Amino acid sequence: EPEVTQTPSHQVTQMGQEVILRCVPISNHLYFYWYRQILGQKVEFLVSFYNNEISEKSEIFDDQFSVERPDGSNFTLKIRSTKLEDSAMYFCASSMASGRVGEQFFGPGTRLTVL
Amino acid sequence: RKEVEQDPGPFNVPEGATVAFNCTYSNSASQSFFWYRQDCRKEPKLLMSVYSSGNEDGRFTAQLNRASQYISLLIRDSKLSDSATYLCVVNMPTSGTYKYIFGTGTRLKVLA
Numbered sequence: 111e112p113e114v115t116q117t118p119s120h121q122v123t124q125m126g127q128e129v130i131l132r133c134v135p136i137s138n139h140l141y142f143y144w145y146r147q148i149l150g151q152k153v154e155f156l157v158s159f160y161n162n163e164i165s166e167k168s169e170i171f172d173d174q175f176s177v178e179r180p181d182g183s184n185f186t187l188k189i190r191s192t193k194l195e196d197s198a199m200y201f202c203a204s205s206m207a208s209g210r211v212g213e214q215f216f217g218p219g220t221r222l223t224v225l
Numbered sequence: 226r227k228e229v230e231q232d233p234g235p236f237n238v239p240e241g242a243t244v245a246f247n248c249t250y251s252n253s254a255s256q257s258f259f260w261y262r263q264d265c266r267k268e269p270k271l272l273m274s275v276y277s278s279g280n281e282d283g284r285f286t287a288q289l290n291r292a293s294q295y296i297s298l299l300i301r302d303s304k305l306s307d308s309a310t311y312l313c314v315v316n317m318p319t320s321g322t323y324k325y326i327f328g329t330g331t332r333l334k335v336l337a
Contacts, residue, residue, distance in 0.1 A: 143325070153269060153312065153327040166322045201268055212257065212316060214325065216268040 114217035131187045133202030143203040231328035248313030257316040
């Protein structure tokens with residue numbers, strides 16, 4: 111069964127450093143998403159991406175964040191200058207469609223720890 | 226009012242029990258609804274989509290009540306392996322597109 115994959119599974123970084131989180135969505139999916147989940151809290155939407163551009167972003171997704179689909183298979187989330195409060199689990203998801211029928215499938219997540 | 230609201234629980238039930246969770250949503254124009262299951266420190270896994278007519282998958286039944294703006298999940302004959310957090314997800318319109326909003330989740334513990 112096709113699945114979303116994410117690398118690395120765990121990333122430790124120093125405050126102020128740049129990190130890139132990588133995702134490979136399910137191959138025939140068209141919509142891609144990043145979410146984060148701070149330990150013990152709810153899953154929060156960051157950004158959705160379709161047709162090589164951002165279709166929606168939350169207030170969390172500020173200028174420190176960017177997304178890219180560099181080669182038609184990978185989907186990346188970059189955090190330019192990490193803060194302590196960026197420590198969280200970051201989940202990538204993909205779906206065939208959006209709106210009414212958009213069932214999303216999640217990757218296993220990257221645990222980001224900012225020291 | 227929160228966009229998507231769930232009782233955080235925990236719901237502690239014995240094996241074999243029937244348990245029901247509700248989830249309310251604020252935006253009446255929301256289009257699609259889902260239940261996900263999340264185990265501790267794992268990714269959310271799709272349990273089922275929720276259709277207007279209600280739908281059933283084995284021991285799990287989901288219902289949508291648009292008039293009252295809530296969805297429900299019923300689990301019959303609970304198993305130990307059903308212990309997890311159940312997330313309600315609502316696809317809401319915003320600025321011409323849609324955004325998936327997660328509830329905080331309801332924790333279920335099935336006890337032997």
